[in-house]
Each structure stands twice: as structure tokens, then as C-alpha cells.
């Protein structure tokens with residue numbers, strides 16, 4: 001029972017005006033509580049003597065930056081030149097006692113000039129500490145521009161550009177996923193049009209970490225424009241894998257390996273990579289020294305105090321830049337609706353232990369193939385429980401191989417087995433680590449669920465651990481996967497275990513910590529849809545960032561940042577390009593639009609022969625429809641279309657020189673009108689006219 005519930009208990013003779021002084025839970029202010037009716041044995045408070053009796057108020061906010069010394073506060077007449085005189089009125093506790101005890105009169109606290117000066121000095125120190133950005137040179141004439149080309153108004157597809165007068169660099173080049181209306185499209189990459197317009201200014205690409213939504217579109221950019229790439233080794237290794245797939249192996253010559261806590265000059269900018277914890281190893285935030293002041297970009301982050309590799313978020317570095325004064329902070333808004341702290345990655349290891357204890361047969365664990373620490377924890381616990389590890393799924397195999405090679409994962413070769421060797425082991429000696437936690441149709445787990453996997457046929461004794469949550473947009477495919485897995489009778493361990501998955505993004509208290517460490521003048525919430533960035537702005541306002549110093553941006557908004565102001569100056573072209581993963585080629589938007597039309601409104605095709613001599617149709621036109629008319633109505637519909645064509649030809653009076661294009665267009669128009677009238681559909685209509693003499 002909590003205090004509120006206690007207060008709600010019915011009481012005898014309830015008096016709505018009476019305050020409950022025991023719990024302090026009432027609607028009145030603390031000051032009013034202090035004036036509570038006197039309790040027994042408590043001396044009556046005398047007027048003019050409040051200062052002396054006042055107890056420290058535990059609810060009083062300390063360090064109010066706006067607090068000024070009270071000019072009305074009178075100096076103590078007993079005090080001169082900062083020296084304190086003995087107060088003759090102060091009751092002395094001499095032997096013999098004090099008869100007036102309990103009713104004694106006390107003098108107000110002495111506030112000397114020295115004390116006043118000290119209060120003032122403390123206020124100034126607090127002001128400077130709480131607003132370190134005030135150290136920034138306000139008269140600098142420079143300006144920079146920041147333009148997100150993806151990742152705002154959406155989750156994923158992150159790409160942004162920072163520009164000075166003469167130079168620019170790109171931050172991340174990510175991909176995103178299509179929605180279900182984009183038929184045959186596997187991934188979306190950003191429209192690079194704006195980059196073409198400023199290509200001569202661009203001095204490099206800065207990569208924060210190797211998630212697909214930060215590097216996935218890299219090969220597609222490199223097929224159009226090439227720039228030096230700066231990143232930590234894992235990010236560049238992951239990009240190398242992509243370049244190899246796309247026949248861009250030679251472009252690894254653009255790689256620049258960076259070390260954290262060092263500055264790299266890129267055009268007019270000095271960029272430092274600062275370590276952050278996230279759901280992939282080796283992630284970084286950026287500290288960028290620009291001509292107008294320092295800018296911090298958190299990229300994706302959380303603040304995990306017990307990360308698997310021991311490398312915590314480099315809070316010291318955030319504080320270092322913060323204390324020098326930061327002009328603008330860009331921060332990750334993905335989880336800005338979540339109160340509290342995101343849990344540590346480490347907690348999932350304990351859950352794996354419990355699940356391995358419960359498992360009777362094989363354990364099949366699925367998570368994001370990039371979450372190396374999650375995979376590592378599962379492998380480590382599996383080994384502890386006497387299991388061999390079998391890795392299935394192309395991206396999972398490749399990521400484990402890369403991270404083992406680079407030394408991020410330390411698991412001995414002897415613990416791994418190939419899928420075809422699984423038959424040699426008992427079920428309770430097997431841990432399969434696999435892809436497909438998002439219900440992707442082509443991934444290994446989906447194939448197992450539909451009994452299409454070559455090596456793994458599911459059994460009722462199998463335990464399937466899905467250590468992930470559905471990314472927005474993937475909910476229905478995950479749900480479908482669940483249905484299939486459940487039908488096969490396996491034991492599924494998913495969300496009902498609270499700590500089976502933890503997020504890689506900061507919740508509100510972590511967002512606040514970064515804002516307080518950096519305490520910037522300007523704040524731009526990034527990485528999220530509008531509702532996420534709006535929630536993050538609210539959090540920042542609560543942490544002392546002036547509401548006028550924040551902007552909520554959308555993709556393509558270009559903002560200008562100077563020491564004095566931040567404002568949107570223009571909008572640049574943005575958008576998405578559609579990619580077919582089977583051949584890594586672009587599907588042009590008109591093709592996707594046709595597919596959408598075909599899917600929702602169907603198609604009508606008409607082929608016919610026209611005699612130029614008679615101006616009449618030879619034979620009957622061949623009419624087919626798909627997705628418009630039920631089979632049983634086909635004949636009736638064909639008749640209607642034939643009739644339309646005949647009527648048209650009669651009125652058109654075709655003789656001599658025949659304009660085929662015009663006739664086709666006219667017939668198409670007549671059919672369109674008819675279908676709209678009878679079906680309210682706008683199908684694709686194809687009319688082919690062949691001329692005979």
C-alpha cells in the first residue's frame with residue numbers, strides 16, 4: 001500500500017480542510033505545512049522570529065541558478081565590519097536554569113557584508129557552472145549549417161551533413177526498411193541529390209557506429225560519389241564487407257581508421273570520437289569543434305555502467321567539452337518516451353542462464369545479428385551449460401567472424417560446430433544462434449518455422465529464445481513468425497521474460513544526464529519521429545535548455561547555427577530510393593507506383609486488329625482483366641468493353657491515315673471511365689492496336 005492509498009482510507013468525520021500532517025500528502029504547499037497547528041509540546045512560534053526557528057526544509061530546491069541575494073534582507077544591527085558582537089539578548093544557559101525556556105526570544109540570523117559577498121560569489125560560480133556555454137565567443141561572425149537528409153520524422157535511415165562556408169562532412173549513411181505498400185522493395189536508401197549539389201565542399205564521411213541504419217546505404221552512395229571515410233575499425237570492417245559484396249573492394253583506399261579521444265581535422269572541423277555504449281560494440285558520439293563553437297552529436301547511445309566489454313560511455317569526455325562550453329547538442333531521441341534508465345546489457349546474461357536451466361532439448365537463440373554482446377552472452381552461457389554453438393544465417397555468420405577476427409569476441413574454435421554436424425550431438429548439447437528475430441521471411445528462423453530449413457527441423461522439445469523486440473513496422477511479421485513457431489509445438493521464450501531483451505537507446509534519465517553534462521546553449525533532438533523528438537525537447541526544457549533555443553526538425557530542414565541564434569533557413573530535396581536486395585539494384589519509383597496500382601486496382605488489357613480499309617475491327621478484340629472482375633462476370637465485362645469500342649469507332653469515323661496512338665488513348669479513356677463508374681477503381685489499362693489493310 002502506498003501513502004496515497006493510505007490517505008484514501010475512509011475516516012470518521014472527514015474534514016476536507018484538515019491537513020494530514022503525518023504523511024505530508026496533501027494539496028497544500030510546504031510552506032503551509034510548516035504552519036501546521038502546533039503539536040503538543042511544541043513552542044508557539046512568535047512573530048518576527050521565524051528565521052531562528054526555521055528548520056531546513058528538505059523539499060527546498062538547492063542551487064537555484066536564478067536566485068539572487070534578497071535586497072530587502074536587513075543587516076543585523078549588532079554586527080559591524082564583519083565582526084560579530086556578543087549578543088546580549090541571547091538567552092544564556094547558566095546554571096540555575098532559564099525560567100523562560102520554551103518562550104525565549106531569538107534574534108534573526110546575522111547577515112554580514114562578508115556573508116552577502118560570499119552569497120553573491122556563490123551565485124556567480126553557480127551561474128557560470130550551470131551555463132558553461134556563456135564562455136563561448138558571442139561575437140564570432142562564423143556560421144555553420146546542419147541538414148538531416150534521413151533519420152528525422154522516421155526511425156532509421158540516418159544521414160546528415162554539417163557545413164561551414166567552405167567545407168562540409170557527412171555524418172553516417174544509413175538505410176531504412178520499406179512499408180508493405182512498397183512491393184518487391186527490400187531496403188530504402190536516402191536520396192543523395194543534395195550531396196551532389198555540394199560535392200566539392202565535402203571533405204569526408206564520419207561514421208558513428210556500424211548499425212545498418214547508419215552504414216547500410218554506403219555502397220549506394222559510393223556508386224555515385226566517393227569521399228574519405230572516417231570511422232573506428234569495426235565500422236570500417238563492416239563497410240568493407242558491404243563494399244566487397246557490391247564490387248567496390250578497391251574503395252577501401254578511402255578508409256581512415258580513427259582512435260577515440262583524438263581529434264581529426266576534416267575541412268574546417270575538428271572531430272573527436274567519444275566512446276558510448278549501445279546495442280553494437282565500438283559505438284561513438286562525436287565532439288565537433290567548428291568555427292562557431294563546439295557541437296556534440298551523441299549518435300545512438302545508452303549509458304550502461306556495466307557493459308560486457310567494460311568500456312562505459314565516456315562521460316568524462318562529455319563533461320570535458322561541457323565545462324568548456326558547448327554551443328549545440330544533437331541527441332538520440334529513440335527512447336525519449338521511456339522514463340527512468342535503460343537496463344544494462346549484462347542483465348540479459350542472467351536471463352539466458354535461467355532459460356538454459358529450463359530448456360530440455362535444443363536451444364535456438366535469435367537476436368539482431370549486429371548485437372555482438374548479446375550473441376556473445378548467449379554463446380558464453382551455452383558453453384557453461386555444456387552446449388556446442390552452431391551459427392546459422394549469413395549476416396550472423398559474417399558478423400561473428402568479423403568481430404572474432406578484430407578481437408571483440410573471444411570464443412575458442414572448439415566450441416563451434418557446423419550445421420551438418422549437429423546430428424552427432426544430443427539435443428541438450430546444442431545451441432543454435434540464428435537470424436530472423438524480426439520475422440524476416442528469408443531469414444533462418446522463418447525458414448525453420450515453415451519447415452523449409454535444410455538443417456534444422458523443429459521438434460516440440462526445442463526452446464526458441466527471441467532476444468529482441470519488434471522494430472516499429474515489423475510487428476505483423478514478428479506476429480506471423482510467432483504463430484508459425486507456436487503451431488510447431490516448440491517452447492517460445494519472448495517478451496514474457498522481462499529481461500530477455502534490453503534496448504540500446506537511452507531513456508529519459510540518461511538523456512538528462514547527457515544534457516546536464518554538456519549543458520549546451522542550443523539543443524536539437526535527432527533520431528526519431530516527430531513525437532520522439534518533441535518528447536526529448538520537453539525533457540531538455542526540464543533540464544534548463546531555453547525552449548527558444550531548440551528546434552524540432554524534419555528531413556531536409558537546413559538549420560543555421562551561430563553563437564547568437566539557431567534557425568531554419570531552407571529545405572533541401574530528400575526522399576528515399578528503393579532497392580531490390582536480390583541484385584542490389586535500384587527499383588525506380590514509377591515501377592513501384594505501377595506495382596502499387598496493380599496491387600490495389602488491377603489491370604485491363606485489350607488487343608485488337610483494325611482494318612484501315614473499313615475502319616472496323618477485324619474479328620473480336622482480346623480482352624483480359626486481373627484484380628477487377630470476378631471470373632463469373634468476365635464474359636459480361638468483355639461484352640461491355642466490346643460495346644464501348646464499337647461505339648467509339650462508329651463516332652470516330654476512321655478512314656485513310658490512322659493515328660494509332662490517338663485511338664489507343666481514346667479507348668483507354670473510355671475503359672477508364674467505365675471501370676470507375678462500375679467498380680470505383682483506377683486500373684492499369686493497356687490497349688494494343690494492330691493495323692491490317
Ligand SMILES: [Zn+2]
Pocket residue numbers: 209211214278300
Ligand atoms: Zn544504432
